[in-house]
Amino acid sequence: MRLVIKYGGTSISSAKDIQTVANYVNTLSKHNEIVIVCSATSGTTDDLIEISQSIKNENKNKAVQLASKIINRHKQLAKQTIKKSTIRKKLLEKLDVDFKELVALIEGMVLLGEVTARSMDYLISFGERLSIKLISFAINDLNKKSISLTGKEVGIVTDSNFGESIPLMDTTRLRVSKTIDQQFAKKIIPVIGGFTGADQHGHITTFGRGGSDYTATIIGTCIKADEIWLMSDIDGLMTADPKIVKNAKLLKEVSYIEAIEMALFGAKQIHPRTFEPLLTKKIPMKIRNSFNVKNEGTLVTDSPSISTKNTVKCVSSIRHNGLIDIRGGSMVGNPGTAAKIFTTLAKAGINVMMISQNPSESSITIVVKNTDLDKAVNALEMELLGKIIKKLEVTTDVAIIALIGLGMRGTVGVASKVFGAIQKNNVNVAMITQGSSELNLAFVVKNSDTNVAVQALHDAFELDKIN
Ligand SMILES: Nc1ncnc2c1ncn2[C@@H]1O[C@H](COP(=O)(O)OP(=O)(O)O)[C@@H](O)[C@H]1O
Ligand SMILES: N[C@@H](CC(=O)OP(=O)(O)O)C(=O)O
Structure with missing residues (x-):
């Protein structure tokens, strides 16, 4: 079989984990052609983002301190993971080249005193640049040939939308399939850095947080893989985040469209x-646990063969959002109002997560990430306040709760069951939406009510008994 296996940061955060991954890949490679895609080690991308914040805040010491933390963590992992001294020495030399470049980049950014979208992508690409070498050398340590390649080196070409780039698939397909075929011909296991590519000028780009999953499916389609596996620290897609709901159950099979909804609404941090x-x-995808490979995980396909009686399959949540209630009498019966609001937000680069308009047309409510809230309010205030908008009412720290499942389509009584359960738990609902596909029903509550709301819905729909 031709397999693309993606390891998330949670699967490669200790020397023992990396050895477990290398052993498993080595065993599988005896009967399969394998490409590994891996993310940065747990916490590294967050640290790199914090470096950029420190540079913005002109706190050079903090940036240097965080860089040392990343360097030491990877040196330590290299020393603990690799048993053969010659291989360990070679790995440390290779990592050293990256460390020097990282330090030089940070110094340059500090001198300039600015963090552009382009320099940001270059900076955060280091997480994967370092992790691929750890994995690839750990495979070498088992006497198996392996090569580490960044997204740019394997041939992923994207547009120049730094921070949220899109691959140019035709060019990418030609380049990636050629690179991988060359490695397969030499019986070498390619270990590819997820999350990044390069634009046509060779500048490093990223796909946005969680983007290694996207890299795995890009590579999978380029090389016509038989299956793509996403490995993390959980058995697969569950009926709810097991960190919130202790009796959450594993979903054996879901459709692509259900999985997309789950990804959009925060279930398992899969890139949308x-x-x-x-x-x-x-191509079939499996979502599996690196530390429990006996379990087959969740199979995601176009049309699942298992039909569950449950209308709802998953309750998910996304915390840390802001809600903006946009009001104004002149919005009523005034064509183009919504267009003006959303054009203003789009121009400011704001991603709107939820929208609802009350039938009297006197208010439109939107939800954006807390991190975009300031920018969104500012853009609306500058462009439209006093014109079509009379008042903006802002609520910070809200969570979106969503129920997902194909079986909700045309089923009577879902909403009453949902809001009955929520009311019983004294949770206040600020906003409700349902997509016309009836594949999800989403509403907004206070961040602090998230766990209560998720558990209440999981109980109400008896998801612990799902088959
Ligand atoms: N419905 C869900 N099913 C499975 N995991 C979920 C769900 N909702 C949230 N999660 C969380 O997603 C986490 C794994 O995602 P992620 O952090 O992206 O892993 P990785 O970094 O390994 O890719 C799990 O630890 C789990 O707590
Ligand atoms: N390292 C990137 C890309 C990624 O996909 O990570 P993970 O698979 O660990 O969620 C991030 O943290 O966003």
């Missing part, structure tokens, strides 16, 4: 675009 390349190529 992950499934895009699969919709036409229809």
Whole structure:
């Protein structure tokens, strides 16, 4: 079988974990052609983002301190993971080249005193640049040939939308399939850094947080993989985040569209675009646990063979959002109002997560990430306040709770069950939406009510008994 296996940061955060991954890959490679895609080690991308914040805040010491933390962590991992001294020495030399470049980049950014979207992508690409070497050398340590390649080196070409780039698939397909075929011909296991590519000028780009999942499906379609596996620290997609709901159950099979909804609404931090390349190529995906490989995980396909009686399959949540209630009498019966609001937000680069308009048309409510809230309010205030908008009412720290499942379509009584359960738990609902596909029902509560709301819905729909 031709397999693309993606390891998330939670699967490679200790020397023991990396050895477990290398051993498993080595065993599987005896009967399969394997490409590994891996993320940065747990916490590294967050540290790199914090470096950029420190540079913005002109706190050079903090930036240097965080860089040392990353360097020491990777040196330590290299020393603890690799048993053969010659291989360990070679790895440390290779890592040293990256460390020097990282330090030089930070110094340059500090001198300039600015963090552009382009320099940011270059900076945060270091997480994967370091992790691929750890994994690849750990495979070498088992006497198996392996090569580490960044997204740019394997041939992923993207547009120049730094921070949220899109692959140019035709060029990417030609380059990636050629690179991988060359490695397969030499029986070498390629270990590819997820999350990043390069634009046509060779500048490093990223796909946005969680983007390694997307890399896995891009590579999978380029090389016509038989299956793509996403490995993390959980058995698969569950009926709810097991960190919130102790009796959450594993979903054995879901459809691509259910998985997309789950990704969009925060279940398992899958990148929302992950499934895009699969919709036409229809490659089966498995979501599995690196530390429990006996379990087959969740199978994601175009049309699942298992039919569950449950209308709802998953309750998910996304915390840390802001809600903006946009009001104004002149919005009523005034064509183009919504267009003006959303154009203003789009121009400011704001991603709107939820929208609802009350039928009298006197108010439109939107939800954006807390981190975008300031920018969104500022843009609306500058452009439209006093014109079509009379008042903006802002609520910070809200969570979106969503129920997902194909079986909700056309089923009577879902909403009453949901809001009955929520009311019983004294949770106040600020906003409700349902997509016309009836695949999800989402509403907004205070951040602090998230766990209560998720557990109440999980109980109400008896998801612990799902088959
Ligand atoms: N419905 C869900 N099913 C499975 N995991 C979920 C769900 N909702 C949230 N999660 C969380 O997603 C985490 C794994 O995602 P992620 O952090 O992206 O892993 P990785 O870094 O390994 O890719 C799990 O530890 C789990 O707590
Ligand atoms: N390292 C990147 C990309 C990624 O996909 O990570 P993970 O698979 O650990 O969620 C991030 O943290 O966003």
